[in-house]
Amino acid sequence: HSETASIEDLSTSLRVISQAMFTHYHQKVIILIDEYDVPMQAAYQNDYYDEMVGFLRSLFSSSLKTNDALEKGIMTGCLRISKESIFTGLNNFSSYSILDNIANEYFGFTTEEVEQLLSDYQLSQSMNEVREWYDGYRFGDLEIYNPWSTLSYVKYRIRDVSFRPVSFWANTSSNSIVVQYIQSGDRGLRNEFEQLMNGQSIIKDIKAELTYREMDNINNIYSFLLLTGYLKAINHLGDHRYELVIPNREVYEIYKQSFMSYFRDYASARKSTLYQELISGNEGSVNEILNDILMRSISYYDNQESFYHGFLVGLLNDHEVVSNREAGEGRFDLCILPDSILGTVVIIECKHSKGIRDLRDDALIGARQIQKNQYLKEALNDGYKNVIGYGISFNKKQCYVVKTDEQ
Structure with a gap:
């Protein structure tokens, strides 16, 4: 018959099992506990943290402290959570972290x-x-x-001799915490992540002992990422200060996927608004929306015109987008067609600026190119009622938008 164990039964379970093994084999038992902190993470995320702290304290005390059958115990985990007192009273307790040379x-x-x-x-x-x-x-x-x-x-x-390396960490639950930090981070945090993604290092104070209660504090993000393997300390600068980098390609790909997922979700939520502002001719609003989306991105991509072209296609792909089609006397970059000839056609000319100071002038060049090559006129000749053109220039994570509706 089935029977549900009580919390008290579970709290003494390891002790009972180890004593039974000692009685049978006449040898003291070594208890190995892997990822001892994972239950704390799950409890924190699902609002039963205090209960889990109490349970683990009882479990570890009964099995690792007051247990005559115990030879030794070894526990592994990512965070050193002794501050939660789950190890209260354990005898001869030693703790070694990734910052230590021992073991x-x-x-x-x-x-x-x-x-x-x-x-x-x-x-x-x-x-x-x-x-x-x-x-x-x-x-x-x-x-x-x-x-x-x-x-x-x-x-x-x-x-498979043709197998290529992949990120085997890609679908682990801890990656969700990385996304959470990205979503809650400010511009400064994104800039620091950008440095890391571009192969540079950052210098941070590291807190070797963290509890899951402290994970929501944005100041502890780099300590958490170091202790859980998402960063690597390459230089100890004294006291608690370390120089940090991304450890390898596997972790880089995890960051890349996390950032792209966040970026896609954020950009997707603004697609409809962007399109409405484009067809309404609201140059200022288009400028604000595009700059906001770009500022939330991480610049691990090449700063090339082709990237920004694809960036706009992705933002407008809920509509019919014609890209680099012959038109008038040249080639426009993008044309967004409405569902009906009574709607508004949007034609966009992209420019890649060498510097921030060139953004406005390059956007003007794009707008004038639309006029010069008669892109708007051709759309009207095709029977569409309304046509608007935009010259949009990009430099890294900034852009400038200039409208033209001259026909």
Whole structure:
């Protein structure tokens, strides 16, 4: 018959199991607890944090403190959450983080171990590829490879010689916290992420002991990202100050996917408004909307005209978009067609400015190009009732919009 265990039963379960094993095998037991902090994360996200703290305190105390059957206990996790007192009273308790040298070789694979692993499977030629994607973690002074991702790569590579590296972290639950930080961050935070995405470093104060209660504090974001493997400390500058970078290609791809997802969602929510302002001829509003969307992006892309062309196509793809079609005496960049000839045609000429000072002049050049090449006139000749043109110039995360409706 089925039976539901009480909290008290669960709190003493590890102790009961270990004592039963001791009685049977006549040897003291080693208790291994992996990801001990994951229940805390789930409890925090689902509003039963205090209850989980109390439960884990009882569980660990009964199994690791008052347990004659225990030889030793080893626990692993991302955050050192001793401040929550879940380890109260544990005897001879030692804690080692990614910033410590003690036991650093046990957190993952060393270079020598990865070289041997690849050699065993005749994959030595893939060492540079594995290093680029899955190396880069630093525990104390030692470089460490991600063990799960390295093993996953080998598993797929020996089955398929054409297999290319991927981010095996891509669908893990902790990535949602990265997206959460991106959404709640201000312009300064996005600029710092942009530095990281462009291969640069940032310098931050790191708090080695964090609780999940402190995760909502934006000042702790870099501590959390370092302790959970999304950043790497390459230099200790004294006290609690560290120089940080993205550790490897795998994590870079996670950031990239997270930023693109956030950016797409934000831009998508403004698509309809942008289109309405375009067909209404509200030059100022179009300017504000496009600049707002661009400022929320992360500039890991090439600063090229082709990117901005695709950027506009993506924002307007709920409508019929004609791109680079022959028109008049030249080629326009974009034409957004209405559902009916009674609607408004929007023609856009994109320009890539060399600097911010050139934005206005380049947008004017684009608007005049629309006039000169008679793009508006051709649309009217096709039977459309209303036509509006825009010259839009871009430089990095800024743009300038100039309207032309001269016919």
